[in-house]
Amino acid sequence: MRRWSVIAVPYFWLLLFFLVPFIIVLKISLSDVATAIPPYIPVLDFSQGLSGISDFFAELDFENYAFVFSDELYVSAYWSSLKIAALSTFFTLIIAYPIAYGMARAPREWQPTLVMLVILPFWTSFLIRVYAWMGILKKEGLLNLLLMNLGLIDEPLTILNTNTAVYIGIAYSYLPFMILPLYASLEKISPALLEAAEDLGSRPWRAFWQVTFPLSIPGVVAGCFLVFIPAVGEFVIPDLLGGSETLMIGKTLWNEFFNNRDWPVSSAVAVILLLVLVIPIVLFQRNQQKQREAGA
Amino acid sequence: MRGRFSWFNATSIGLGFAFLYIPILLLVIYSFNESKLVTVWGGWSTKWYAGLLDNEGLMNAAWVTLRVALLSATIATVLGTLAAIVLVRMGRFPGRTLFSGMIFAPLVMPEVITGLSLLLLFVAIGFDRGFWTVTVAHVTFSMCYAAVVVQARLFDFDKSVEEAAMDLGATPVKTFFEVTLPIIAPSVISAWLLSFTLSLDDLVIASFATGPGATTLPMKIYSQVRLGVTPEINAISTLMIGVVTLGVLVASYTTKRAAARQRRETRAVDAGAA
Secondary structure, X not given: OHHHHHHHHHHHHHHHHHHHHHHHHHHHHOOEXXXXXXXXXXXXXXXXXXHHHHXXXXXXXXXXXXXXXXXXXXXXXXXXXXXXXHHHHHHHHHHHHHXXXXXXXXXXXXXXXXXXXXXXXXXXXXXXXXXXXXXXXXXXXXXXXXXXXXXXXXXXXXXXXXXXXXXXXXXXXXXXXXXXXXXXXXXXXXXXHHHHHXXXXXXXXXXXXXXXXXXXXXXXXXXXXXXXXXXXOOOHHHHHOOOOOOOOHHHHHHHHHHXXXXXXXXXXXXXXXXXXXXXXXXHHHHHHHHHHHHHO | OOOOOOHHHHHHHHHHHHHHHHHHHHHHHHOOEOOOOOOOXXXXXXXXXXXXXXXXXXXXXXXXXXXXXXXXXXXXXHHHHHHHHHHHHOOOOOOHHHHXXXXXXXXXXXXXXXXXXXXXXXXXXXXXXXXXXXXXXXXXXXXXXXXXXXXXXXXXXXXXXXXXXXXXXXXXHHHHHHHHHHHHHHHHXXXXXXXXXHHHHOOHXXXXXXXXXXXXXXXXXXXXXXOOOOHHHHHHHHHHHHHHHHHHHHHHHHHHHHHHHHHHHHHHHHHHHO
């Protein structure tokens, strides 16, 4: 009896506030837009009895999905989100790898401190960390000031409100998600393996590509998923750092909802985004499962 | 080779940490700038901090955010701990797959979707949006993070301690509060802290879930940030960074001490038994 009450409390909370909302999103994405509150029809009306329910189902259609797929804006927003997320993930990997490598090869007694220093910025607000880059990247910003004073450039560079700023923002904000799994897999590699490669006449660079890198691939894969999946639906970074050329679906959904107030279309956009993300999420789960089994 | 840093490793760590910390450092330094222009250093000043106290809208938002964060973190930690126990200790039950799916899905869900779906729920059931809807929204996603944190600790602790307590006649509830909870306490504290900062930081989900009268600090900051970089935002950001850093340092210090005490006690018990 008590066992069931322990299960029931978190279970019902998640059913009510996680699963049911999704069913509502799905339902609204199949409804028509209306100029009422709430701005969609049909609304499930039990007071009409059975005819209310049948009216409800009769009114559902795929019009919003057809609209999303026929509109150039949405289709290119999905594509460009995937592209921006993939490129940023790649940049994050390139920045994170040497850091994780250095951490894994650092003196043992230093390693917990280094890990904590990687996690610490993650605790400070995401919004604030993105905002910090606005002051650095803008035209009269600190980066341009530095580069001009060093005499490297004569004209200030336009970085803020371009895709470059979005790449920097994503790489910066998600760096700990990449460093930590990389560090975890690099740290497990026994130095004896590298010594053996060296003894057999392998140069350090070759030993890295033939021994270290292949052994770190589980960390690379986990890190890439951890950065790529949230980056696709990102809103704050493209909104604050990106410009008019930056098309990302999270931002499109936000505008559709708050500016155009078209609830059915924004719901359809959300459902499609979820379907797009299901593939990487399932791949990621499978990969984690495999790692756990390999480790056990 | 483990005794010291090689030049290559030291350089890559140094550059990496510079990348991680310099933006935050610059933000903090420029919050003390006398000049209103970000790039012109006009000397040290704390006038932007004094200005914050007079900004009633900002102070109200800070107060709302703090209340939401305290309340939602506490509820999320309780629900998350329960959820972790269900996942680790309850074995199989009908609907378990759905349950673990609902715990892990919010962790990878884009915030815009979570926010949108919760808003549509609140509208559908005719719940007035405001303080309570933001709190419920925050509980829902933080409890999943809390569950993952506590679950990790539950996985690697010795179940026989609990069994011993029950063999000695303790009820399951008594066993939980007197044996299990003290052992998993550090992870429960981390879970609370994580939930608290998640709630403090959240912009997207709160923007969807809120209604008139319940503007949170991130929403306030966001609406000002969109207009550009100003020293006032640097000042309020610095305060938030300070509070969170202090909290994390205190928490890691206390959990470290608690862990050390636990180890000492275990050693003492082992020595006594020998």
